[in-house]
Every structure is written in C-alpha cells, then in structure tokens.
Amino acid sequence: MKTVLTIAGSDSGGGAGIQADIKAISANGAFGMSVITAVTAQNTKEVRSVQQIDLKIIQDQIEAVFDDIQVDAVKIGMLGNVETVHVVAEALKKYKPKCIVVDPVMISKGGHYLLEESAVEALKKEILPLSSIITPNIPEAEVLIGRTLQTEEELYKACEQIMEMGVEAVLIKGGHLMGPPNDLFYNGEDFHWLKAKRIYTKNTHGTGCTLSSAIAANLAKGSTVLEAVTLAKQYITTAITHSLALGSGHGPTHHFYDLYESSKMGMK
Ligand SMILES: Nc1ncnc2c1ncn2[C@@H]1O[C@H](COP(=O)(O)OP(=O)(O)O)[C@@H](O)[C@H]1O
Numbered sequence: 623m624k625t626v627l628t629i630a631g632s633d634s635g636g637g638a639g640i641q642a643d644i645k646a647i648s649a650n651g652a653f654g655m656s657v658i659t660a661v662t663a664q665n666t667k668e669v670r671s672v673q674q675i676d677l678k679i680i681q682d683q684i685e686a687v688f689d690d691i692q693v694d695a696v697k698i699g700m701l702g703n704v705e706t707v708h709v710v711a712e713a714l715k716k717y718k719p720k721c722i723v724v725d726p727v728m729i730s731k732g733g734h735y736l737l738e739e740s741a742v743e744a745l746k747k748e749i750l751p752l753s754s755i756i757t758p759n760i761p762e763a764e765v766l767i768g769r770t771l772q773t774e775e776e777l778y779k780a781c782e783q784i785m786e787m788g789v790e791a792v793l794i795k796g797g798h799l800m801g802p803p804n805d806l807f808y809n810g811e812d813f814h815w816l817k818a819k820r821i822y823t824k825n826t827h828g829t830g831c832t833l834s835s836a837i838a839a840n841l842a843k844g845s846t847v848l849e850a851v852t853l854a855k856q857y858i859t860t861a862i863t864h865s866l867a868l869g870s871g872h873g874p875t876h877h878f879y880d881l882y883e884s885s886k887m888g889m890k
C-alpha cells in the first residue's frame with residue numbers, strides 16, 4: 623500500500639481540507655495520513671472561524687509520521703500563516719519526501735482568507751522550491767505572479783513565471799475561467815491542456831483539495847507527473863459530475879462515485 627501525507631486544514635463540513643484529501647487519497651488507491659495545521663468551523667456556505675494549530679503540535683505530527691511510516695507522497699493544502707509555512711518547510715527539508723504536491727490554498731469560495739497575505743512571500747520562498755508540482759487556481763496564480771490573467775497567452779507566461787519560482791511542474795486550474803474548465807500543465811519543457819466540459823452545478827466545494835490529493839495518490843503509486851494529473855483530472859470530473867447537494871451552499875463532490883456504483887451502494 624502506497625501512502626500520502628496531507629498537511630492541511632480541517633473542514634468541519636467534510637467537503638474540502640483534510641477531509642476531502644483523505645477521501646480522495648483513499649478513492650485513488652493510496653493510504654491517507656494527516657497533519658492538521660488549522661481547524662476551520664466551516665459548512666457549504668461559509669467559514670465561520672479558524673484556529674491555527676500550535677506550531678509544536680504541527681511539528682510533532684510531521685515527525686510522528688515520518689519517524690515511523692514510509693511516506694510516498696506529500697500533499698500540502700491550507701497552511702494559514704508564516705510561522706506554519708516555516709515549520710512545514712523546515713520539516714520537509716529534513717525528511718525530503720520524493721513527491722510534494724502543493725495546493726497553494728489562499729481564499730475559500732466564500733471569500734475567507736485561509737492564508738494570511740503576509741505569508742504569500744514565505745510560501746513562494748520556502749515551499750515552492752521543494753515542490754514536485756503546484757496547482758494554483760486562477761486567483762492564486764494571479765497572486766503568485768502579481769498580475770491578472772485573462773488570455774491563453776497570459777496563462778502560458780504565468781506557467782513559465784511560476785516555474786522560475788523553483789517548482790518542477792505547474793498546473794494552473796481552469797475552474798474559475800468563463801468557458802470550459804481546462805487546466806494548463808507545464809513541466810519546463812512541454813505544455814499540455816487537460817480538457818473537460820463544464821458541469822453546471824453549484825456543488826464544487828473542495829474541488830482543488832480533491833484534485834491535488836488525487837495527483838498525490840497517483841504520484842505515490844508511481845505515475846509520472848503528467849500521468850498523475852491526467853488521472854486526477856478524470857477523477858475530479860467524475861466527482862463533480864456526481865456532486866452531492868448537501869447543505870444549502872456549495873455542496874461537496876462525490877469522492878467515491880465509482881466505488882459506490884460498482885458496489886451498487888449509490889448516493890445522491
Ligand atoms: N464546473 C466545473 N466543471 C468541470 N470541472 C470543473 C468545474 N469547476 C472546477 N472544475 C475542475 O476542478 C478542478 C479544481 O479547479 P478549481 O475549481 O479552479 O480549483 P479551486 O477549488 O482551487 O478553486 C480543476 O481541474 C477544474 O478544471
């Protein structure tokens with residue numbers, strides 16, 4: 623069994639954060655482990671409050687896992703503040719996991735800041751150079767490069783600029799585009815578009831967390847980065863196609879659609 627460690631925040635509503643990560647990692651055939659950086663009181667409508675976890679406990683969680691269990695891939699989600707960025711970066715430098723997928727979580731769909739603005743520079747300097755792939759959505763990519771993104775040409779340029787920050791590959795996600803939700807992958811040599819049809823649903827809570835965790839699971843299982851993003855794109859498209867109308871805001875995606883279908887459990 624290959625393993626993925628997610629270092630991220632908890633979402634009490636279960637659709638994003640650590641909860642989405644563990645579901646997506648499991649659904650993609652790997653064993654999920656977690657380091658919780660923050661606890662959010664969150665549902666499908668809003669983030670009500672956030673408690674950052676004590677830095678010593680974050681460090682202890684990381685060490686407890688790495689000192690005992692083989693970690694085949696790491697996924698990084700919500701870090702919250704500069705201090706947490708620093709503790710996580712130092713631990714990753716110490717343990718040197720082979721694959722690190724960074725979802726640079728900054729703002730929730732409801733507009734709540736999940737990364738203090740002052741922590742963006744630390745994320746760029748300390749975490750990005752360690753990453754196998756970074757998966758910003760359009761607003762996150764805009765923050766990373768410091769300008770707005772509108773045209774395809776600008777997306778290609780943004781990929782190149784993000785590569786210069788020291789990552790091995792970048793996937794700019796297209797969920798926030800007006801047209802089809804196509805994602806642009808770049809590994810420093812080739813560009814690839816991962817194409818999909820837009821699914822017209824408001825139930826897209828946790829799509830970024832789910833996609834990055836699926837990428838990490840596939841990397842842990844031995845896929846190349848391009849294979850991992852291709853498989854993960856197919857997975858997230860199915861999960862959104864069969865997303866769940868839970869709560870009155872943005873409901874979650876269906877992490878286990880294929881499994882439930884094959885065992886005839888169903889879940890609507
Ligand atoms: N309505 C949709 N239909 C199909 N795919 C979508 C839709 N919304 C998002 N996606 C896909 O889900 C993944 C997550 O993207 P996005 O929603 O942009 O990330 P985030 O949750 O970080 O904002 C991407 O592969 C994106 O193309």
Ligand SMILES: Cc1ncc(COP(=O)(O)OP(=O)(O)O)c(N)n1
Nearest residue numbers: 631638639730731827828829830831
């Ligand atoms: C605890 C926590 N982590 C991350 C997010 C953001 O998740 P994302 O997949 O980007 O989905 P939306 O929040 O945009 O729906 C979160 N909300 N909570």
